[in-house]
Amino acid sequence: MTSDFVPCVATFIAPDANTELLPTLRAAQSLLPKAGAPTWLDPERAADIFFEADLNDLASLRDTLMSRRSRDAGIDIVVQPSGGRRKRLFLADMDSTMIGQECIDELADFAGLKPRVSAITERAMRGELAFEPALRERVSLLKGLPLGVVDEVIGTRITMTPGGTALVRTMQAHGAYCCLVSGGFTLFTSPIAARIGFDEHRGNILLSENGQLSGEVAEPILGRAAKLQTLVELRDRFGLAPHETLAVGDGANDLAMIGEAGLGVAFRAKPAVAAAAAAQIDHNDLTALLFAQGYPRSSFAPEGQTAA
Known part of the structure; x- marks a missing residue:
């Protein structure tokens, strides 16, 4: 192994047991430098292939692995250095990430x-509108809604993304915050952080008067910069190296922390x-982030239960 090459891993994750992983794994072995045999994390859904590569080549290797066959089969592939895969700090977006x-x-x-x-919302999440003014505009339209509507939305409209509780509680069981x-x-x-099991939560504050939304949100608004600041703050609080952190999200305001x-x-x-x-x-569901960290299925905390 030359000094420019480091141990790496490609993780292949199928959404269900009916997806045939072996053809994709065999193709990957022929493409990845010094590739080993697959190591199964779940005999039906996920496997690692360890290899050696220059870190500057990882993005292009991932693109090569994401062949039409993989995309059509619905297989997600995560390519990264193999050292330090298990993260000690996890930051997650809520809307359209931890909930649906x-x-x-x-x-x-x-x-x-x-x-x-x-x-x-769609334009803001795509990055076509600045997040903060877009949030103020949307909140202004809610003026006069009774606060009780929030409980009704949570009770009747909000669904947890599958795998979220297993993800959080498995990581916590192995020392992550x-x-x-x-x-x-x-x-x-x-309430959503409590239900899933997060150690803490941060968000914006909706202002109200006489039991109704006032159409205003407290300043400063938590957006892209604040999410990044939260990651850096918690990383520093726990004395972690940058590689020990994991962040997940779906929108433009998540880009900085990602x-x-x-x-x-x-x-x-x-x-x-x-x-980006x-x-x-x-x-896949959110348990894909556990496979990406090298956790075998047998170590997952059950959904809705605290890991031992």
């Missing part, structure tokens, strides 16, 4: 304004986010 919805869009539905607000950091609102991040993390993951993300991230998960 955009909370502000669901609130807007109660005001009969969901199409209008959703259009603004987990933070839910959202450009959404603390009225949502608080770029700073040791492993930054775009989860079912907008095109610009997927293109070191890793992307398009076909």
